[in-house]
Amino acid sequence: MRWLVPFTGLVSLLGQSVAAVELTLGNEASVKSAASTIAFGLLKFYTGNNTGDTPGNLPDPYFWWETGAMFGTMIDYWFLTGDPSYNEATTQAMLHQASNTRDFMPPNQTRTLGNDDQGFWALAAMSAAENKFPDPPKDQAQWLALAQAVFNQWATRWDEETCGGGLRWQIFTFNNGFNYKNSISNGCFFNLAARLARFTGNQTYADWAAKIFEWEQTVGLITPGFDIYDGVTIKEGNNCRETDQIQWSYNHGIFLHGAAVMYNITKASSVWKQRIDGILDSTVKLFYKNGIMVEQFCEDPGFCDIDQQSFKGYLTRWMAGTTQMAPYTFDTIRPLLESSATAAARACSGSPTAPSTGQPMFKGIPGTACGFKWTAPFDGLVGVGEQMNALSAVMYTLVSKVASPVTADTGGTSQGNPNAGLNQPSIGSLPEITLGEKVAAGFVTTAIAFGVIGGSVFVMF
Numbered sequence: 001m002r003w004l005v006p007f008t009g010l011v012s013l014l015g016q017s018v019a020a021v022e023l024t025l026g027n028e029a030s031v032k033s034a035a036s037t038i039a040f041g042l043l044k045f046y047t048g049n050n051t052g053d054t055p056g057n058l059p060d061p062y063f064w065w066e067t068g069a070m071f072g073t074m075i076d077y078w079f080l081t082g083d084p085s086y087n088e089a090t091t092q093a094m095l096h097q098a099s100n101t102r103d104f105m106p107p108n109q110t111r112t113l114g115n116d117d118q119g120f121w122a123l124a125a126m127s128a129a130e131n132k133f134p135d136p137p138k139d140q141a142q143w144l145a146l147a148q149a150v151f152n153q154w155a156t157r158w159d160e161e162t163c164g165g166g167l168r169w170q171i172f173t174f175n176n177g178f179n180y181k182n183s184i185s186n187g188c189f190f191n192l193a194a195r196l197a198r199f200t201g202n203q204t205y206a207d208w209a210a211k212i213f214e215w216e217q218t219v220g221l222i223t224p225g226f227d228i229y230d231g232v233t234i235k236e237g238n239n240c241r242e243t244d245q246i247q248w249s250y251n252h253g254i255f256l257h258g259a260a261v262m263y264n265i266t267k268a269s270s271v272w273k274q275r276i277d278g279i280l281d282s283t284v285k286l287f288y289k290n291g292i293m294v295e296q297f298c299e300d301p302g303f304c305d306i307d308q309q310s311f312k313g314y315l316t317r318w319m320a321g322t323t324q325m326a327p328y329t330f331d332t333i334r335p336l337l338e339s340s341a342t343a344a345a346r347a348c349s350g351s352p353t354a355p356s357t358g359q360p361m362f363k364g365i366p367g368t369a370c371g372f373k374w375t376a377p378f379d380g381l382v383g384v385g386e387q388m389n390a391l392s393a394v395m396y397t398l399v400s401k402v403a404s405p406v407t408a409d410t411g412g413t414s415q416g417n418p419n420a421g422l423n424q425p426s427i428g429s430l431p432e433i434t435l436g437e438k439v440a441a442g443f444v445t446t447a448i449a450f451g452v453i454g455g456s457v458f459v460m461f
Helices: 028-043 064-081 087-098 107-112 115-130 143-157 183-200 203-218 249-265 270-287 308-325 327-346 384-401 436-442 444-450
Strands: 180-182 231-235 239-244 348-350
Touching: 028 064, 028 384, 064 087, 064 115, 064 308, 064 384, 087 115, 087 143, 115 143, 115 183, 143 183, 143 203, 180 183, 183 203, 183 249, 203 249, 249 270, 249 308, 270 308, 270 327, 308 327, 308 384, 327 348, 327 384
Parallel strands: none
Antiparallel strands: 180 231, 231 239
């Protein structure tokens, strides 16, 4: 992700609440209605389906990755509520941004494309496969194959010459951050590997998931107490001891959920249970205040940027997904989901206007703009992140009402390609590391056993 200075100069005066979002937990119709209202407001920020605009892009100041995160949220929205209103826009965006190479590396994103950016689109594709989101036409990219393409490319970028392994933040050498290895890039890799292992039954994916988690521990990004730090800078002489110890909610969420998936496929392994319990305990201590989720590093001081204002939604997604993969966590996580949902809905009561023009800053139903902070009434901050956070908070309380993500053996229909993405060279992706063939070789058995495989996620995130 890229850190931006919050555009507080545009933050509005608070308008009079006209509608506000009403939520009664335990009443499925009420939850779905609240989610529908918030989703309507969220998609009003999206312009990619307007004539002349580019499908899969949000307008400034949002980066490309956040659109992928948003459509991952909308895939889950459809799955949880049954509302197909946004399926057409979701499919159009996903397929357009998959690009002609079918790997979520569109040429117009090269100057800012990081492994984590690519990852949020890949995780959305995985969710589509796992949730049996309607499959694309057969001549188009398929959800499972898209996820596999990104996994394969990440495997070729695994860099053991610095820090003993890990993905770099950036894909291309000419982008700032190429000398940084961050937890969210490696968390996307870990989470996707675990879910592909569960979906396909292929041990190669599971081996990679274990390898990535253990690298995070070895390099010090996951501590013995299961704090999860942002990343490590590669210094001259392969010195990888300069660690950024900031902790973000989405890093905890993505590793928590991936660990839960590994727990699920290893038949309740004590190792993965210990990791789940450790991360969950750390998550609750850091990111919950009186049962309500907070972005602890920047929320109270008020300097969360545009990217960071969306992180709570992903933690919510992955907390909910953890209860599906490791059901013993449900009694701990459910009250946290519910108290945050109540608080988030209460904060969806704004009708902000731009101070310079007096024009509405929110195009949804008046009085239902969602603020960023959930520990207080509507705080005047509105945008994709704020609206997406609140939608996640509300709709994931339905997680116990839906089936667990499918696999190739339990009804998945999405078509797979174990060798997807391996024929696409990528600048700056460490060509001396030639793991591509090894990964592809590891898929031969599965390719024979499963033939053409299908579908993938309901994460978080």
